[in-house]
Amino acid sequence: MKEAILLVKDLSVSFHMYDGGLEQYDLKVISNLTLDVRPGEIVAIAGSSGSGKSLFAHAVMGLLPENAVMTGKVFYKGKVLSQKDKEALRGTEMALVPQSVSYLDPLMTIGAQVRGTKPNRQIIKAQKEIFKRLHLKEETEKLYPFQLSGGMARRVLVATAVLSGAQLIIADEPTPGLDLEMALEALQVFRELADAGKAVVLITHDIDLAFHIADRISVFYAGTTVETAKAADFLKGKETLRHPYSKALWEALPQNGFKPIPGFQPYAKYLPKGCLFSPRCPLKTKECENEIPMTEVRGGYVRCIHAD
Amino acid sequence: MKKKYYLKCTGKYLFRMITLLIAVSVISFVLVSLSPVDPVQQYVGAVPNVSVEQRAKIAEYWGLNDPPVERFFAWAGSVLHGDFGVSLLYRRPVLDIIVEKFGASLALMMTAWIFSGVLGFAIGCVMGLFNGRWLDKILKKVCFVMCSIPTFWIGIVFLMVFSVMLGWFPFGMSVPKGVPADEVTILQRIHHLVLPALTLSFLSFANVALHTREKLVDVLESDYVLFAKARGESKWSVLKRHGLRNILLPAVTMQFGSFSELFGGSVLAENIFSYPGLGAAVSAAGMYSDVPLLLGITLFSTLFVFVGNMLANIIYGIVDPQIREGCIK
Numbered sequence: 124m125k126e127a128i129l130l131v132k133d134l135s136v137s138f139h140m141y142d143g144g145l146e147q148y149d150l151k152v153i154s155n156l157t158l159d160v161r162p163g164e165i166v167a168i169a170g171s172s173g174s175g176k177s178l179f180a181h182a183v184m185g186l187l188p189e190n191a192v193m194t195g196k197v198f199y200k201g202k203v204l205s206q207k208d209k210e211a212l213r214g215t216e217m218a219l220v221p222q223s224v225s226y227l228d229p230l231m232t233i234g235a236q237v238r239g240t241k242p243n244r245q246i247i248k249a250q251k252e253i254f255k256r257l258h259l260k261e262e263t264e265k266l267y268p269f270q271l272s273g274g275m276a277r278r279v280l281v282a283t284a285v286l287s288g289a290q291l292i293i294a295d296e297p298t299p300g301l302d303l304e305m306a307l308e309a310l311q312v313f314r315e316l317a318d319a320g321k322a323v324v325l326i327t328h329d330i331d332l333a334f335h336i337a338d339r340i341s342v343f344y345a346g347t348t349v350e351t352a353k354a355a356d357f358l359k360g361k362e363t364l365r366h367p368y369s370k371a372l373w374e375a376l377p378q379n380g381f382k383p384i385p386g387f388q389p390y391a392k393y394l395p396k397g398c399l400f401s402p403r404c405p406l407k408t409k410e411c412e413n414e415i416p417m418t419e420v421r422g423g424y425v426r427c428i429h430a431d
Numbered sequence: 432m433k434k435k436y437y438l439k440c441t442g443k444y445l446f447r448m449i450t451l452l453i454a455v456s457v458i459s460f461v462l463v464s465l466s467p468v469d470p471v472q473q474y475v476g477a478v479p480n481v482s483v484e485q486r487a488k489i490a491e492y493w494g495l496n497d498p499p500v501e502r503f504f505a506w507a508g509s510v511l512h513g514d515f516g517v518s519l520l521y522r523r524p525v526l527d528i529i530v531e532k533f534g535a536s537l538a539l540m541m542t543a544w545i546f547s548g549v550l551g552f553a554i555g556c557v558m559g560l561f562n563g564r565w566l567d568k569i570l571k572k573v574c575f576v577m578c579s580i581p582t583f584w585i586g587i588v589f590l591m592v593f594s595v596m597l598g599w600f601p602f603g604m605s606v607p608k609g610v611p612a613d614e615v616t617i618l619q620r621i622h623h624l625v626l627p628a629l630t631l632s633f634l635s636f637a638n639v640a641l642h643t644r645e646k647l648v649d650v651l652e653s654d655y656v657l658f659a660k661a662r663g664e665s666k667w668s669v670l671k672r673h674g675l676r677n678i679l680l681p682a683v684t685m686q687f688g689s690f691s692e693l694f695g696g697s698v699l700a701e702n703i704f705s706y707p708g709l710g711a712a713v714s715a716a717g718m719y720s721d722v723p724l725l726l727g728i729t730l731f732s733t734l735f736v737f738v739g740n741m742l743a744n745i746i747y748g749i750v751d752p753q754i755r756e757g758c759i760k
Binding site: 181221223269287 | 653654655657658659660661662663664668672673676677750751752753756
């Protein structure tokens with residue numbers, strides 16, 4: 124097996140907060156998260172809002188705000204990254220595809236932004252090609268962000284990552300606002316990047332699309348990974364999955380019965396002890412209150428002592 | 432798109448300016464008519480033996496007995512022909528006085544304006560970059576103090592400290608005493624300009640700095656700056672490519688929008704330093720009921736403030752495409 128381009132080990136992120144007056148506390152938004160992405164692979168991160176998906180991307184890129192504290196290790200091609208390393212790798216080795224049009228400078232034309240700080244003939248040519256590929260008209264270059272539709276903005280953002288030539292691409296929700304055809308085209312671009320030996324992390328709500336395009340799926344819940352397994356397992360159905368939350372997620376899809384489970388994801392300030400899913404879990408036992416490690420079960424990784 | 436913007440917006444501003452000038456002239460004419468000022472009395476002044484008949488003749492000659500509307504149109508008609516009347520105080524055409532005084536005031540106001548704009552913007556940038564750290568905290572407090580100091584007070588303090596105690600600058604006027612007008616050097620003029628200009632710039636300096644600071648902090652925390660960092664742009668590149676462009680807008684608006692405060696401030700500053708500019712002239716015109724001069728300066732200051740605001744709008748449109756589009760619609 125090839126060495127992982129990105130390996131995240133036991134990543135935790137907390138925010139130092141002030142609670143009315145002088146009382147301070149740490150809000151742990153990501154706890155003991157583990158993930159690896161190998162060259163040629165798309166790993167999709169699925170999970171509901173507030174499960175720490177975007178923060179994970181920011182933590183890997185070294186973009187966390189000043190009041191955030193990060194523990195755990197991020198490896199890039201086998202080397203532990205310091206904040207300085209991350210800053211050096213950003214833009215050339217690691218690229219981010221952010222969520223929305225607000226990530227574009229409102230006063231700069233799209234063309235100038237996509238080409239970046241050092242536009243040369245080669246970059247301009249590549250930019251024109253990728254715009255064509257993503258069905259962005261040539262005039263788009265001359266537009267300003269406020270003149271773009273949501274879908275256009277997303278494709279422009281995808282284009283920046285393609286142009287960067289980075290080995291690791293972290294795409295944060297690249298498909299909402301795109302119709303199915305466009306979404307598939309955008310995902311196809313990611314597929315080709317992966318096939319060219321790059322590693323792609325696809326953060327998404329579009330679980331269905333992710334199942335089809337990704338190689339592996341990692342399910343986030345309340346700031347941690349509960350299961351990482353082959354995309355094929357998610358297509359086959361409930362029985363091939365390992366974690367009760369993944370199973371519930373599968374059953375909640377419209378084509379699989381549209382079945383919700385009671386309860387809600389815990390707020391970072393009131394995390395339960397041990398397994399974060401335990402308050403909603405039908406299999407809960409006394410042992411679930413202990414620290415639960417990721418273990419290998421049937422070729423996938425799961426954070427559940429009851430998985431078999 | 433840019434050309435269309437200029438054409439369309441210039442037309443729009445021209446129309447607005449004309450309606451504004453008409454409105455201001457009507458209102459100020461009405462106010463002056465209602466005031467207890469008797470123009471004949473002001474005209475004859477202290478000359479003792481002017482009989483009642485002679486006064487009546489002057490009033491008749493000036494058309495003071497005509498209905499107000501007729502009088503307004505007579506005045507407005509001459510103004511349109513460039514005749515603003517004769518100043519009772521200076522005994523010279525109003526327009527000549529305005530042109531002469533405005534020259535002196537312009538030097539003062541522009542010095543103060545550029546000084547406060549450049550320095551305010553620079554200090555605002557420094558505060559924004561050091562957001563929350565001690566340098567920012569100190570500068571912010573200084574700015575708050577400066578914001579709350581009235582112009583006339585700081586002017587008097589400057590006079591006491593720099594002219595009386597230290598003797599660095601002259602006490603007032605725009606040129607030295609006893610020197611023929613054609614022998615006054617530019618350095619002497621600048622020497623006389625420094626204190627009033629400093630006093631005047633106090634007014635908007637802190638404002639510009641604080642607004643620039645707020646905006647820079649916002650911009651640096653924005654998503655697009657985060658993305659620029661994610662794409663490997665250095666801190667300096669981020670400031671240059673995204674920061675400056677985005678904080679220019681509030682600074683420009685503040686700066687050109689401050690023309691009215693600048694004019695108001697110059698009245699105070701020029702009086703404190705006996706600086707012979709338009710601000711001193713307007714208060715003199717008010718004190719001695721010099722109606723033609725007062726009306727003339729009112730119209731002129733309207734134009735001055737309007738031009739400032741218009742420039743702000745036009746520059747806004749050049750910097751921000753979104754506003755450009757809004758103007759065309």
